[in-house]
Amino acid sequence: MRNALAHAPAKQxxxxxxxxxxxxxxxxxxxxxxxxxxxxxxxxxxxEKLGVFxxxxxxxxxxxxxxxxxxxxxxxxxNPIERVNREIKRRADVIGIFPIDEAIVRLVGALMLETNxxxxxxxxxxxxxxxARVTDNADVRLPTVAT
Numbered sequence: 001m002r003n004a005l006a007h008a009p010a011k012q013x014x015x016x017x018x019x020x021x022x023x024x025x026x027x028x029x030x031x032x033x034x035x036x037x038x039x040x041x042x043x044x045x046x047x048e049k050l051g052v053f054x055x056x057x058x059x060x061x062x063x064x065x066x067x068x069x070x071x072x073x074x075x076x077x078x079n080p081i082e083r084v085n086r087e088i089k090r091r092a093d094v095i096g097i098f099p100i101d102e103a104i105v106r107l108v109g110a111l112m113l114e115t116n117x118x119x120x121x122x123x124x125x126x127x128x129x130x131x132a133r134v135t136d137n138a139d140v141r142l143p144t145v146a147t
Contacts, residue, residue: 003057007050008043016043016050029065036062067134074126084115 001020008016019039026032036058044051064075088111098104 004050004053007053008047012046019043029062032062032065033058068130070130071126071134080119084111087111087115 001017004020005013005017019042023032023035023039026035036054040051040054040058043054064072067075088108091107091111092098092104095103095107098107
């Protein structure tokens with residue numbers, strides 16, 4: 001949405017955002033693709049650059065609709081990565097200066113392992129049952145965690 005709005009004139013961003021939101025309000029991927037074409041054609045008449053951008057990005061933007069509907073919100077959200085980035089920044093600020101590059105890699109690696117363990121056990125973002133429907137491996141199991 002931000003990338004598309006960057007191509008729209010400042011005075012028309014509210015209207016463009018409202019048009020783009022109609023795409024994501026659709027119930028199925030086919031309906032969203034049809035609405036995408038309607039919106040892209042309407043925008044192309046006034047802003048050629050935005051129309052070209054939409055043509056190039058349709059498959060990437062609507063890729064999340066290939067998954068079950070209950071996953072759409074989690075896939076589209078950037079909250080988990082933003083949370084991890086904030087934690088990396090917070091811990092890096094505490095340390096201040098890193099003497100060698102390996103120290104940064106070690107810090108970020110430890111945070112990634114910690115986050116993986118936390119999300120695997122305590123804060124499952126998606127249930128194993130719902131993931132089993134989209135994976136080739138029907139027997140989804142969580143790794144054992146040392147207590």
